[in-house]
Structures are given as structure tokens and as C-alpha cells.
Amino acid sequence: MHPVISLTSIALLSFSAHCFADELKIFTWEDYISETLIEEFENEFGHxxxxxxxENEMLRDVVVYSGKAMAYDLFIIDGQTLTELGESGLLAKLQSVLEQKNAHFTDSSNQTCSPYGIPYSHGTMGIGYRTSKVDSEVNSWMDIFTYAMENPQTVVLPNDDLDTTAIALLALGFDPMTENKDELEQAYKLLLEVRKELLVLRTSIGYALDKKTNSKMEMAVFYSGETEQIASETSQDDWTYTIPSEGTLVWHECLSTHIEKPISQASIDFLNFINEPNNAIINAEEMWFASSNKYVLDSASEDYLDDEELFPKTLNSDTWFSYKKLSIEAEQYRSRILTVLRNNK
Structure with a gap:
């Protein structure tokens, strides 16, 4: 009798769990969440x-600002935009979603993501290049512009109103988040000069995922953690990453949800699941990004923690720039720069 009761109970519990199973829709960068963990999560919870x-942040921001983000349960968003959207009343507060044992993040990521997001990753922006193609030293942001002029149709710059302008500003020795009109004008002229020599305005990872072994990219703006994937996608194992001497913008990314999209049980389950200590380590090492989860920083492999691309040791207060809120006028000016670049092919 007892074995029958036990089997029946298990069957009822399984049926009950799947009755509450749901589809979890995540708006994210491609290849940014461990497939191993997703499969384990689906098997364990039934969701x-x-x-x-x-492919780029501007397209994502349009979706969030327009309200179309309500079609998704969770989305990846950078810390600066998250703060602006949260303060505008478009994002839900998530500080009470995680169980205490899973809420273990770095101070900087908590400061950036809280209360409207759950910290996910952080990193830098640098130059990626193929050592078999580039025989000169790469140590300045100006090197990417020089290489584009001397080697047309081989360089990829991002299609981003903040980062694209920031690269030119850094190359000229200016603060990447400056609002000085003279400095912005100089950055615009530099970008316009090189525009027609570029292979494309696009994220380098997006280009690599699209073109694969047909890639003509030899130098590009990379975000830390992308080098191995780009090398794999293009079957070019000579890609390397460097942070130029002028420094870099340091970014944080968070998981968030729209204020009018009630946080689902599937979302709560997922956020807790990927932030469990062992799972957080699997996610970070499988996807090879700098996790904001302290468990990863305490317990990951030596190969991961010693990776200079993920955890650069050479940056200091003079070369470590943070994103910040710009005036409407400065935002509009950068947006106009990018519009001209897009149309000037």
C-alpha cells in the first residue's frame, strides 16, 4: 500500500508542478546565457x-521605451540605461526577488543595478585584432582609425551613439563622456573621415555571428569576453584583445523587467537558479564573461580568474571611465553624429 501511495504522490506533485510551468521569454544578447543551465532549469522547474x-543597445532601448518590452519576462540592460528607465518609472523594482543566499554581488554592480535590476556581468571596451594581419603595435585608440584608413574595408566599429563617439573621444585624449562641444566636434570629424573606409558599423560579435568564416574583419572594437567566441565563429584563432593606453569605459549589465509586466514565478525561479553558487560559476565559465556574482570571483577556476581580458590589472583611476547621465543636448548631439555616420556609406 505505501509504495502505491508514494508513487501516486510523486505523480501528483509532478503534475502540479507542470500545471504551474510557464514560458519564460528573455530579451538578450545572443550566446549570453549558458545553454547547459537553461536545459537544467527547464528540467528542474518545468518552465x-x-x-x-x-544586436545593439539602441534597438533594445527602443523596445523598452516603446513598451514593447512587456512581451518579455526579463531583459538584459546596461546599468546607465537601467537607472534612467527606472527613474522614469518604466522598470519594476527587483530587490526582493532573490533569496538571501543567492543575492551575493559586487558592491559596484549592486550600486549600478539596484533597485531596478539583478546584476549579471561587467567588463571593458577595447580593440580586438588579428595578429596575422596586424604587424604593428596596437596601444592607442587612434590605432584603429589609422588602420582603417590604411586598410580599407577591414575595420568594424559599433553602431552605438555613446560608444562610437566615446572611442573617437578617447583617441583624441578626451573624456569619453564629455559634453564639451569642441571636443565632440573633433570626434565627429574623426569618425566622418574614417566612415567610408570601414567594413561596417556594427557590433563585432554580431558581424562574426553573421559572416562566420566569410569574415573580412581584421580589427574591431571588442567588449571583454568576446574574443574567444569571435575566434571560434570565424575559425580565426589569432584574435587578441587589448585595452588602449588612453583607457576604457567600464560597463555593467543587469537583468530587469518592465513595470507593467508582473514578475512571473518563472522569472523568480530563473533568477534564483542562475545565481546559486555552482550555477553562477558554470554560467560565467561557459560563457566566459566577467560575472558580477561574488561566488564566481571567490570560487571559479584559476584560468578564469587569471584572464586579463576579463579582469585587467593595468587599469587605474585615470584610465577607468564610467558611463554617466548626459544632458539632453549632449545625447541629441551624439545621436546626430551616429545618424550622419549611418547615412554616409
Missing amino acids: TVSQIYF
């Missing part, structure tokens, strides 16, 4: 996970 990809 299904659907990932919808965006």
Missing part, C-alpha cells in the same frame, strides 16, 4: 525558456 536576441 521553458525562449531567448529573443537584439
